[in-house]
Amino acid sequence: MAEIQLKNIHKRWGSFVGVENFDLTIADQEFLVLLGPSGCGKTTTMRMIAGLEDPTEGDILVDGKRINDLEPKDRDCAMVFQSYALYPNLDVYENIRFPLRMRKVPSSEHKERVMRASAMVELDDFLHRKPAELSGGQRQRVALARAIVRQPNVFLMDEPLSNLDAKLRVSTRAQIKNLSHELKVTTIYVTHDQIEAMTLADRVVVMSAGVVQQVGSPTEIYDNPANTFVASFIGSPAMNLLEGTIEGGTFTGKDVTITGLDSTHSGPITLGYRAEDAAIGGDAPSVNAPVYSMELLGDATMVTFRIGGTIATVKADKEFRAAIGETVAATIPAATCHLFDATTGERL
Template sequence: MAEISMKNVSKRWGRVEGVKDFDLEIADREFLVLLGPSGCGKTTTMRMIAGLEDVTEGQIVIGGRVVNDLEPKDRDIAMVFQSYGLYPNLSVYENIRFPLKVRKIPAAEHDERVRRAAEMVDLTALLDRRPAELSGGQRQRVALARAIVREPTVFLMDEPLSNLDAKLRVSTRAQIKNLQHRLKTTTIYVTHDQIEAMTLADRVVVMSGGIIQQVGTPTQIYDNPANTFVASFIGSPAMNLVSGRIAGGVFEAENIRVAGLPTGHDGPVTLGFRAEDVTLTPQAAEISAPVYALELLGDASMVALRVGEDLVNIKAAKDYRAQIGDSVHVTLPAGVCHLFDAETGARLTPDA
């Protein structure tokens, strides 16, 4: 069993606080993604789990054992980094085998374990090659196989797809998801890419400034963001956020008026809605504004409008056409709207 418990974990370097009161329970076999922008503390959190960074305060427990004072080699974890870290003078076979030699696994087991790991990531035909003869995607698969061959209780993956092009990212992402399902190993994955987080994770931990902003399934975080930071970070495009005022359940700002919203929050608020939850219409509606830009995406058209002081995106049919400056109308039902506190950014509307 490889449950991981992080109890009020903090990391400081002098006055600089990289992670603040990180408190989280990670279930056995769970695929957990730490998501956030650069400098948010996600990699530092992973490095503390790995033992590569000391914990300033708090406790980390892996499989019922406190590991704060254990060396990385004694934590039974395997890491996959952004840089492949392969030995250029060794073959693929020897690169995969290397952790077994270091950990003094009986030599009689090496060949079977190396070939089994290589087969899982489709490297069997490449075992005799050197890293220089491989593509970026193949090198990343060698790094994955090297982690798999260890048969650890926990996998830690730090932005492993960052060096791959868009097409390889998609295929390797699917491979990682399938591998974790087959291996049933607790996995913690660090990324700044919200698409990776949404497609891979059982649960996502959204971080900013070293603090957990929200923890939940991808659906929970997408449908019910805890604050404007999460709302603006999750989704492609991100949730539209419009500053305005609400009174008696009616939100108003320049070019927008939405009635039927929850009462009890009179005053300045931020209203949020997703691009796919609204509809362009020929009649006057909740939003009436000029077209700021039009982007053709292949499967859809993205229409940008200036609403108050904010730009909002509207997802339209792929054959929709308009000129910059054209006045358009958008139906915005109250039921798809989210309200956030204008000062703190905290969610005001209840979860759907």
């Protein structure tokens, strides 16, 4: 059992703020993803939980017990690093077994626990190989098994898939998702990849410049982004953001007019829409603009426009074709639009 509470956590180095006023409760067995660009404070937050960094202010509690002063080895957290951090002179079996030796687990339990962890990540055929003889994906699975064998209260994973190629990332992501379901251990996972966040998380914490921007389920964050930063960070492609003005429920910008918006706001505004919510053509199109580029995705065609200096996309049928520079009409349904304050970027 491990419920983690972060109470008003701050981390500063002199005048530089790494994390500001982080306040969150992570439920027992929850898979929480910290998501954001490089330098946003997500790894620093994880390192404070692990005990590798001390918070400047605030308290970290596990099951109601304050752990700020506990050494990392006493926090019962198993960490999986981006760089694998394997011992090159030890074979796979001994790398997985190493935490058991360090924690003085009775040797009679070692083989059973190592073999169980190995089986979970499908490493039984590689136990006598050294790390240098393994692929990147196999090394990452060794690192996962080494964390599993400890049977910790908390898993901490710091961008564990960043060094893998695209195909391996997909398969290893599925393995981590399945392990989370099997092991039922509280997991905190750091990534800058929003696809990892959307597919793995029970809840996502989106961070920017050390500040939490939004906390919610992947669906909540995707469907109702709190501000333009979250809107532009979540989704593949990200939400399109158009600058313009709104009056009487009608949005007007360069090459775009959208009527029937449910808003009494008037004046400058930022309008957001998802590429999959728009469509090419329509009886009363919202956009008439030249095609900037086209990308064939297999199941669809991504059509990109340049609207008033902004790149905007529409997902069309896979058969759709148009020449670059050709003017094409597209419809953006008012019901699917998101409205943000033009100055603060906050959702209206």
